Amino acid sequence: xxxxxxxxxxxxxxxxxxxxxxxxDEPRLQLRPAAATHVGRVRxxxxxxxxVIRSTxxxxxxxxxLPDDVITFPDDEAFGLVVADGIGGNASGDFASQLAVQTLFxxxxxxxxxxxxxxxxxxxxxxQRVEAYINEIQKTLRNYGEAYPKFAGMGTTWTSTHILGxxxxxxxxxxxxxxxxRDSELQLITRDQTLGQEMAxxxxxxxxxxxxxxxxxxxxxxxxxxx
Numbered sequence: 001x002x003x004x005x006x007x008x009x010x011x012x013x014x015x016x017x018x019x020x021x022x023x024x025d026e027p028r029l030q031l032r033p034a035a036a037t038h039v040g041r042v043r044x045x046x047x048x049x050x051x052v053i054r055s056t057x058x059x060x061x062x063x064x065x066l067p068d069d070v071i072t073f074p075d076d077e078a079f080g081l082v083v084a085d086g087i088g089g090n091a092s093g094d095f096a097s098q099l100a101v102q103t104l105f106x107x108x109x110x111x112x113x114x115x116x117x118x119x120x121x122x123x124x125x126x127x128q129r130v131e132a133y134i135n136e137i138q139k140t141l142r143n144y145g146e147a148y149p150k151f152a153g154m155g156t157t158w159t160s161t162h163i164l165g166x167x168x169x170x171x172x173x174x175x176x177x178x179x180x181x182r183d184s185e186l187q188l189i190t191r192d193q194t195l196g197q198e199m200a201x202x203x204x205x206x207x208x209x210x211x212x213x214x215x216x217x218x219x220x221x222x223x224x225x226x227x
Contacts, residue, residue: 029166031079047086047093047156049101053108054079057116076116082160085176087219092154096141100156100220103140107133118167130171134158134220141221155221159190174219193218 033054039046057076064071084100086093115126137158145152157174170178172190175197180187191197196213200206 029163031163033079033081035081037083045094047097048083049086049094049097050081050083051101051104052079052081055114055116057114078114078116079163080160081163082158083176084159084220085157085174087155087157087174087216092151093156095144095151096154096156096221099141099144100137100158103137104133104160107136116164118164126169130169134171134173138220145221155219157216158220174216175214 033052035050035052037046037048037050055078059073059075061071061073082101082104084097086095086097111129115129118126141154141156145154157176158171159173159176159178160171161178162169162171170189172178173193175192175194177188177192178190180189192213193216194213195215195217196209196211198217199212200209
């Protein structure tokens with residue numbers, strides 16, 4: 001017994017590919033998507049564009065000799081919600097937000113695979129996909145601005161949520177806010193990327209902060225393009 005106590009035994013138990021590849025069964029959320037936009041109380045022109053997208057992955061058994069009651073292929077579904085608020089003045093802000101959402105549709109059609117469930121295996125993959133989409137949308141806006149002088153300096157905010165099962169991936173650029181509504185209460189889950197917010201974080205007076213609350217520190221299309 002003493003000899004056994006003096007020995008150190010290590011067990012290196014590695015997760016198998018299957019443990020990370022197959023997602024566990026989870027209750028499906030009951031979603032009732034809705035969308036609306038309004039010009040607001042400050043501007044006289046609405047430069048918002050939005051989209052609510054439902055993606056499905058269905059399966060159809062063409063031939064099998066299995067009994068019908070043992071074939072269970074639940075249809076996967078995911079929801080994408082996005083809003084873009086154009087900036088840049090005149091018609092360019094309106095076009096920028098439209099082009100950003102339009103490019104999302106085009107890129108989704110070119111994607112080589114869809115992520116319909118969240119697992120540890122594809123968490124990093126999802127992060128890379130988000131970067132790929134944003135970089136391509138950014139490139140498209142910049143190319144239009146360089147090719148057509150009337151769109152020079154255009155830009156847009158971007159806030160989107162991709163709902164997969166009970167998970168939500170939120171992408172936020174600018175000051176279009178995302179909230180979580182639960183138990184009749186709204187909870188802000190994004191942080192405004194504005195100079196006013198940075199000043200507030202430093203404890204500066206509200207009167208000073210208010211003047212800079214709409215001055216963005218981040219947006220699609222480099223901020224240097226606006227000056």
